Amino acid sequence: MVVRVLHLVGSRRSKFYYDLSVLYGKACDGCVDLDRERFEFHIAVVHLDGSWSFPSSLDEADGSDGALPPRRWSFPSAVRRLAELDLDVIVPHMFCVEGMTRFRSLVDLLDIPLLGNHDHTIWLATDKAITKQILHANGIQVPQGELLQKFHCEWPTMKVPVVVKPCNEDNSRGISLVKHEEDLKFAIDHAFSFDSRVVVEEYIAGREVRAGVIEEDGGLTVLPKVEYFLKDIRTAAHKLQTDSSGNLLNKAIVAAKQDGDRQCPADLSDVLHQRIDAMVTKAHHVLKCRHYSLYDIRIDENEQPFILEVSPALSLAAQDSKLFSTPRSVRNGHIKLKLQ
Structure with a gap:
């Protein structure tokens, strides 16, 4: 039995998150250990303008193979295309908040099995x-911490050293270790440039x-x-x-x-x-x-x-792609995989 797998890649939020998704998607899809006899792999890309494409490879999606860019699909057309592919499972490689939540909700609505956590867990x-x-x-x-909200004129009561970080950001973007009180305002302003909610927590050496x-x-x-x-x-x-x-x-x-x-x-x-x-x-x-x-x-x-x-939303780079090396079974709408 051939298992039809779709890599879901991209982002509408920013070029950073779009590139991040493609980067990890390539690392997974390009893994030499993938069992391409038992698994049939497809790709769907969500572009910054909200359009979709279904390239044969992620090199084709970003034009790095020199070929013409793939056809762009509107959202309704892309949803119909997902249904037509008769997929057994979708593997998401999206790391923006929308990609980790709303797009997972979409997959649930389409009744296609999804590898990983539900959107309500990720929220x-x-x-x-x-x-x-x-x-x-x-x-x-967990470390003790306080929540700050932009425009609420709040100031943390915790004493340095503290770690300041945006509430909903990934890959350590906007994070700072503050060892001196005079540096705290800059660190908070920096974190607020990524999110309207910021956590200030004790630094555990x-x-x-x-x-x-x-x-x-x-x-x-x-x-x-x-x-x-x-x-x-x-x-x-x-x-x-x-x-x-x-x-x-x-x-x-x-x-x-x-x-x-x-x-x-x-x-x-x-x-x-x-x-x-x-x-x-x-x-x-x-x-x-x-x-x-x-x-x-x-x-x-x-x-x-x-x-x-x-x-709760992991990258599936080369070492993790062995998820798709030896299947146990796909039945009752759930995929069961043997991890090597």
């Missing part, structure tokens, strides 16, 4: 202030790890953890590199990762592994996550972990 989990409140209310450790959770065999599996070796916090410079205009540079995924800046699996004590495993599996349930979830965690000097952020 909450991408809002850093709400995520912090939900986790804290359920006994999961210590180690930083990332832990992923997947649903497998009716239970949850915590994947091998990654430790980032940092001077203080992870910023956009540690992730994806941009030019002076904020546009992504070519090969940004590779350029942002330097030898020796991370280790997987992380070298943690058994006690710390247990604490993190218990924390992230509980968070997965509390936030009503589905299929997978990802957590950035700080560890203080007492080996106490604190969840900084939750990522």
